Amino acid sequence: VAKDAGRNRYSIFDFETHVSRIEQGRILEQAAKALDEGQFEMYLQPKIVLANHRVEGFEALIRWNHPEKGLLGPISFLPQVEHTEYAAEVGRFVIADAVAKLQHWKQLGLPYSLSINLSPTHLLSDRFVADLQAALQGCDPDVRSSLIIELLETTALNDSGRIMGILLKCRNLGVQVSLDDFGTGYSSLDHFRRLPAQEIKIDRSFVSDMLTNADDEMIVKSIISLSKNFKRRVVAEGIETQAMQDKLIDMGCEQAQGFFYSKPLPADAALAWAETYQQR
Ligand code: C2E
Numbered sequence: 001v002a003k004d005a006g007r008n009r010y011s012i013f014d015f016e017t018h019v020s021r022i023e024q025g026r027i028l029e030q031a032a033k034a035l036d037e038g039q040f041e042m043y044l045q046p047k048i049v050l051a052n053h054r055v056e057g058f059e060a061l062i063r064w065n066h067p068e069k070g071l072l073g074p075i076s077f078l079p080q081v082e083h084t085e086y087a088a089e090v091g092r093f094v095i096a097d098a099v100a101k102l103q104h105w106k107q108l109g110l111p112y113s114l115s116i117n118l119s120p121t122h123l124l125s126d127r128f129v130a131d132l133q134a135a136l137q138g139c140d141p142d143v144r145s146s147l148i149i150e151l152l153e154t155t156a157l158n159d160s161g162r163i164m165g166i167l168l169k170c171r172n173l174g175v176q177v178s179l180d181d182f183g184t185g186y187s188s189l190d191h192f193r194r195l196p197a198q199e200i201k202i203d204r205s206f207v208s209d210m211l212t213n214a215d216d217e218m219i220v221k222s223i224i225s226l227s228k229n230f231k232r233r234v235v236a237e238g239i240e241t242q243a244m245q246d247k248l249i250d251m252g253c254e255q256a257q258g259f260f261y262s263k264p265l266p267a268d269a270a271l272a273w274a275e276t277y278q279q280r
């Protein structure tokens with residue numbers, strides 16, 4: 001693209017690349033320190049069972065309590081970390097944090113599951129299964145089965161033989177697998193049926209527009225029926241209104257997640273929210 005635009009485009013492109021490299025270097029340096037100093041924190045967003053309005057569990061979403069910039073969301077630093085050694089370091093932190101939370105919850109008698117997001121760099125690396133196994137060392141089966149690993153549908157398409165092997169090993173370790181942002185990739189139905197995932201998450205873009213766009217509604221409906229026919233649990237993300245929730249209940253969707261229920265919250269606040277929500 002830069003080439004087609006001619007010589008000027010070239011130099012602008014190079015300049016931007018140069019600046020973003022410096023910025024990336026700075027973020028990586030800070031991220032390494034942030035891991036050591038405990039500046040990362042997992043915020044939790046509840047997943048609601050639509051049939052009975054119980055909280056099935058939570059999705060853990062990373063936040064960076066940056067000393068100067070304040071609270072940062074993943075979009076502002078994970079892309080710079082991806083494809084570097086820190087992708088796996090962040091991943092190991094996320095896994096360890098989730099296992100610790102689940103063990104704590106089981107001691108308290110809380111039945112919640114916990115979903116985590118992992119970077120493709122880490123998930124597809126040789127270390128990943130060993131990292132997961134190490135983190136789960138000595139954990140009870142109910143802690144293991146309450147841990148849900150989310151991978152993007154687009155990651156699942158990467159190298160299907162390799163990803164299939166990794167996911168099967170995850171399943172053998174007793175954890176669950178979920179396909180995140182489903183509908184945005186190009187999965188064939190054959191690939192879909194062979195992927196060892198227990199859960200499908202419908203991408204927010206379809207859910208957001210399903211009340212105003214008949215095509216999006218049809219896509220949501222189709223993903224729900226595809227998931228059910230293949231005995232996968234189906235979760236809709238990005239529910240912002242009562243009307244969206246009611247539509248999903250009509251369409252037979254099993255679980256929902258979104259600002260309509262709760263934004264991602266610090267762990268204690270999320271647990272308190274769940275208790276109140278289930279007592280209504
Ligand atoms: P995701 O896994 O699809 O997570 C859902 C994102 O949608 C979250 O953004 C969440 O805050 C947001 N969201 C939830 N409900 C609503 C809603 O009703 N409306 C709207 N507009 N947004 C909603 P967040 O926390 O900024 O995370 C963005 C993405 O970053 C995640 O998308 C996930 O792919 C990635 N991510 C988050 N945490 C981690 C992590 O610990 N590790 C890795 N590798 N990726 C992460």
Ligand code: MG
Pocket residue numbers: 059116117150180
């Ligand atoms: Mg996710």
Ligand code: MG
Pocket residue numbers: 180181201203204237
């Ligand atoms: Mg998602």
Ligand code: MG
Pocket residue numbers: 181
């Ligand atoms: Mg997403």
